[in-house]
Amino acid sequence: MTFLWAFIVGGGICVIGQILLDVFKLTPAHVMSSFVVAGAVLDAFDIYDKLIEFAGAGATVPITSFGHSLLHGAMEQSEKHGFIGIAVGIFELTSAGIASAILFGFIVAVFFKPKG
Amino acid sequence: MDKQPLNEQNFENAVKSYQPKPSYVMNCIKAFIVGGLICVFGELLSQMYIHWFDYNEENAMNPTVATLILLAALATGFGVYDKLGQFAGAGSAVPVTGFANSITSAALEHKSEGLVLGVATNLFKLAGSVIVFGVVAAYVLGIFRYLWSLIF
Numbered sequence: 001m002t003f004l005w006a007f008i009v010g011g012g013i014c015v016i017g018q019i020l021l022d023v024f025k026l027t028p029a030h031v032m033s034s035f036v037v038a039g040a041v042l043d044a045f046d047i048y049d050k051l052i053e054f055a056g057a058g059a060t061v062p063i064t065s066f067g068h069s070l071l072h073g074a075m076e077q078s079e080k081h082g083f084i085g086i087a088v089g090i091f092e093l094t095s096a097g098i099a100s101a102i103l104f105g106f107i108v109a110v111f112f113k114p115k116g
Numbered sequence: 117m118d119k120q121p122l123n124e125q126n127f128e129n130a131v132k133s134y135q136p137k138p139s140y141v142m143n144c145i146k147a148f149i150v151g152g153l154i155c156v157f158g159e160l161l162s163q164m165y166i167h168w169f170d171y172n173e174e175n176a177m178n179p180t181v182a183t184l185i186l187l188a189a190l191a192t193g194f195g196v197y198d199k200l201g202q203f204a205g206a207g208s209a210v211p212v213t214g215f216a217n218s219i220t221s222a223a224l225e226h227k228s229e230g231l232v233l234g235v236a237t238n239l240f241k242l243a244g245s246v247i248v249f250g251v252v253a254a255y256v257l258g259i260f261r262y263l264w265s266l267i268f
Contacts, residue, residue, distance in 0.1 A: 007152035104190075
């Protein structure tokens with residue numbers, strides 16, 4: 001059942017992105033940036049956690065979850081360390097994604113030839 | 117239409133009939149299916165990590181995202197992901213795999229300029245905006261949330 005909801009919610013988020021691309025003529029970079037901000041805003045009101053509980057990877061795989069994780073890590077640390085904690089925790093949950101994106105992106109760029 | 121000469125005023129209209137019409141519905145269906153399938157694959161991976169590798173619901177996201185990024189980087193290297201992107205549009209750009217694709221393709225594109233000035237400098241050329249906007253938004257909202265928790 002989680003798989004079905006992951007498909008519907010994940011697909012639905014992509015459809016919103018496609019509408020922004022086609023109808024509002026945004027570039028993919030604009031769409032991705034707005035989605036990250038949207039994820040952070042949804043997390044500020046504790047909505048995104050409910051979506052993850054409900055749809056699993058349907059909510060964690062789209063780029064909106066990047067904004068959610070940024071704010072989530074920041075809030076976790078700010079409970080312990082106050083204002084400094086926001087800066088300490090902001091990359092706490094997303095470091096796996098960013099570190100692996102840098103590593104794998106670099107390795108692929110070194111060993112593969114550009115196509116097309 | 118072909119009687120009157122082309123000028124700046126009627127150029128837009130004259131050219132319109134030659135431009136391909138984007139089929140909104142079809143594009144949305146493609147984006148829905150491809151994006152949905154990537155998320156289902158992510159769910160499958162996270163179930164696998166929970167089942168076999170002692171992760172729990174909360175931290176299974178980390179290896180799942182890392183695996184998806186690895187696969188997307190490889191697919192970009194082989195030139196497969198860009199073909200998928202042409203077919204699926206936002207369906208392949210919005211999931212985290214699209215983030216990995218933008219990093220890898222920007223680095224590959226500038227490979228001829230060398231490792232430091234080409235690959236490393238351009239790695240975040242496209243993905244940088246995502247990180248900048250994400251961090252700025254999360255920082256501002258984090259301050260608000262913290263102040264809110266102090267007051268109440």
